[in-house]
Amino acid sequence: MTELEEPQRLPIADDKDVVRVRQAVRVIALAAKLPLVDQTKLVTAASELARNTLIHGGGGHALVGQVHNGRRAGVRAEFVDTGPGIADLDLAFTDGYTTGSGLGLGLSGSRRLVDEFEIVTAAGEGTRITVTKWAR
Amino acid sequence: MDRVPVLKIGEILLVSIQIDLDDQTALQLQEDLSDRIVETGAHGVVIDISALEIVDSFIGRMLSTIAAVSRVLDAETVVVGMRPAVAITLVELGLSLNGVRTALNVDKALEILAEAKQVRGVGVLTVRGSDDVPL
Ligand SMILES: Nc1ncnc2c1ncn2[C@@H]1O[C@H](COP(=O)(O)OP(=O)(O)O)[C@@H](O)[C@H]1O
Ligand SMILES: [Mg+2]
Numbered sequence: 001m002t003e004l005e006e007p008q009r010l011p012i013a014d015d016k017d018v019v020r021v022r023q024a025v026r027v028i029a030l031a032a033k034l035p036l037v038d039q040t041k042l043v044t045a046a047s048e049l050a051r052n053t054l055i056h057g058g059g060g061h062a063l064v065g066q067v068h069n070g071r072r073a074g075v076r077a078e079f080v081d082t083g084p085g086i087a088d089l090d091l092a093f094t095d096g097y098t099t100g101s102g103l104g105l106g107l108s109g110s111r112r113l114v115d116e117f118e119i120v121t122a123a124g125e126g127t128r129i130t131v132t133k134w135a136r
Numbered sequence: 137m138d139r140v141p142v143l144k145i146g147e148i149l150l151v152s153i154q155i156d157l158d159d160q161t162a163l164q165l166q167e168d169l170s171d172r173i174v175e176t177g178a179h180g181v182v183i184d185i186s187a188l189e190i191v192d193s194f195i196g197r198m199l200s201t202i203a204a205v206s207r208v209l210d211a212e213t214v215v216v217g218m219r220p221a222v223a224i225t226l227v228e229l230g231l232s233l234n235g236v237r238t239a240l241n242v243d244k245a246l247e248i249l250a251e252a253k254q255v256r257g258v259g260v261l262t263v264r265g266s267d268d269v270p271l
Contacts, residue, residue: 015158015159015160015161016158018158018159036221037225040190040222040225041224041225043190044191044192044225044229048192048229051194095230102194102197103196103197105229106193109193109230109231112228112229113225113229
């Protein structure tokens with residue numbers, strides 16, 4: 001995987017932090033010259049994943065920054081928590097599945113909105129989700 | 137805490153969301169609007185989201201809930217000004233905004249609400265003071 005350049009580390013401990021994460025992602029997406037629709041998709045995915053880190057993961061942090069693949073620029077965001085982890089990934093990625101009171105679209109929907117989606121999780125081990133969107 | 141203002145224009149409540157909504161503020165708006173509908177007997181609610189750069193599942197659910205609650209309270213809700221990039225993203229996210237009426241702008245929304253009121257046989261809508269409000 002390509003390296004995250006000059007990553008910013010943002011805490012995710014409350015509602016306002018979720019707003020800060022999506023604002024930071026937008027600034028980087030602008031700098032990487034992502035088209036408007038792709039910016040909007042990435043920021044929306046970041047909002048869903050940051051909320052999951054907060055609500056389901058019990059809080060954690062995000063690492064956001066640019067990546068390059070040759071001359072192609074992209075934006076990457078990682079969401080990290082040390083919460084309960086996800087035991088059944090197939091179930092968690094089912095549209096409409098929720099163990100809380102959400103719509104159950106955060107995981108499945110955000111995966112559709114980005115170019116690359118990687119998840120590392122296990123019951124009791126926390127969750128790390130990395131998403132990338134490339135400039136066209 | 138941030139609070140989104142709810143304006144009353146004639147028999148319509150107008151909400152223009154100008155900030156990046158955190159979840160708590162979104163829930164507060166949901167509550168404030170229900171209270172104001174009951175208080176004022178408004179028959180219509182217009183929510184202008186043209187300043188919103190994203191609508192995620194939480195804000196989407198807020199819009200659906202406001203629409204459903206207002207209907208139970210005998211008021212129609214119309215959401216206006218969704219940006220094209222937001223609309224495209226919503227579809228891919230899988231959000232259907234069930235039961236939410238949308239219009240391109242506030243004028244169109246007021247037409248829809250006037251018609252809805254006529255259909256219910258209550259009479260013709262007059263929007264008092266609408267000239268004073270920057271829409
Ligand atoms: N970071 C996380 N830690 C633990 N469980 C998670 C995490 N993210 C998602 N999940 C689980 O996956 C389910 C689906 O997530 P999502 O699609 O975002 O829907 P929602 O957040 O509306 O429940 C959640 O209800 C939760 O059980
Ligand atoms: Mg979620």
